Amino acid sequence: MSIPFYKFEIPVLEAIDVKNGEATIEFVYDWIQKNKKDFFKEDPELLGRYKEGKGQIIWQNKIRFAREYMKRKGQLEFPSRGIWKMTAVGKDRLENWRKTGADPDQGLEIFHGITEIEETQDPEKVDLKVPPIYEHGDLLGFKGIVYEPINEQGVILLFAAMAEDLSFMIESIRSSFPDALLKRRNSKNRWQPVRAEFEFKASTFIQHGHNQNDCDLIICWENDLNNKKIKIPILSLKGEVEKIRRRAS
Structure with a gap:
């Protein structure tokens, strides 16, 4: 060929x-x-x-x-x-x-x-029709993903790629709040349910007016919140990528 x-x-x-x-x-x-x-x-x-x-x-x-x-x-x-x-x-x-x-x-x-x-x-x-160029983040080169996320969809993709490394399993992802139902392995090696919301930046959770009682975890790329403002745990994938890379080096 x-x-x-x-x-x-x-x-x-x-x-x-x-x-x-x-x-x-x-x-x-x-x-x-x-x-x-x-x-x-x-x-x-x-x-x-x-x-x-x-x-x-x-x-x-x-x-x-x-x-x-x-x-x-x-x-x-x-x-x-x-x-x-x-x-x-x-x-x-x-x-x-x-x-x-x-x-x-x-x-x-x-x-x-x-x-x-x-x-x-x-x-x-020849008319080579090309759609508008897509924007992307800085180079990531992690888990088969070339660029850093620039939106919520990118966060979901990255989390799916690294869920196992973070002791999670994905049960379902949906468009309504909260975004995902996960399973997390606890210290007793048992799986417990986790209701998670994906955001590019953690502060967007507050901007959207979500009820904190209906969510167990915020998964974001960047944690730009003072944790005193919110009682829900925040998982920053940016920080987790850095931790995984340090352990591997």
Whole structure:
């Protein structure tokens, strides 16, 4: 199976980074051909041409598709003809890939419908529709989650990933208050029920006017409350991630 064009995105960013974030198209081609020889060994047809040998060189056309796709994702810009410049968004993606070994954009091509593109076309004439760029937090790289939460949904996702480490089991999660029914292992090695509410910041619990008597635990990313203001225990996942990392080091 031919290597799809979106697999060339990280190599394009790598090549541009060699030139401090701004490079000519010729340099990008040359760098990839010299430094990504495994691509050509895996897929020798990349060295051929489309249209029965009369069209574009296949691997170069794929790079142009990668360029157009990253342009629409806000990762590349073109200050002048033939010059490719990596944006802050592109640099962030490359740095995250280098730190974690995981591409933050992996899977987006399916969501965007890019896998259905016919790559023999001229990339500049293909409408690569990309939804607005999603915001994300700082790099987390924990339990398979790339970024820190920036909202309640992110807190729920992170808690689900680390529940076992915190001696919890998830029985159910719902949209009404309280958000979750959990089981927690106590000191006697028995499971007890816990009614939990998820918040990005603990103070949101008070802002929402929730009844403290109907909740046993607030699970948040950041505890910004003076505990004297509230009688419910607060579990800060930010703090728990730090504890787990310290124990592992």
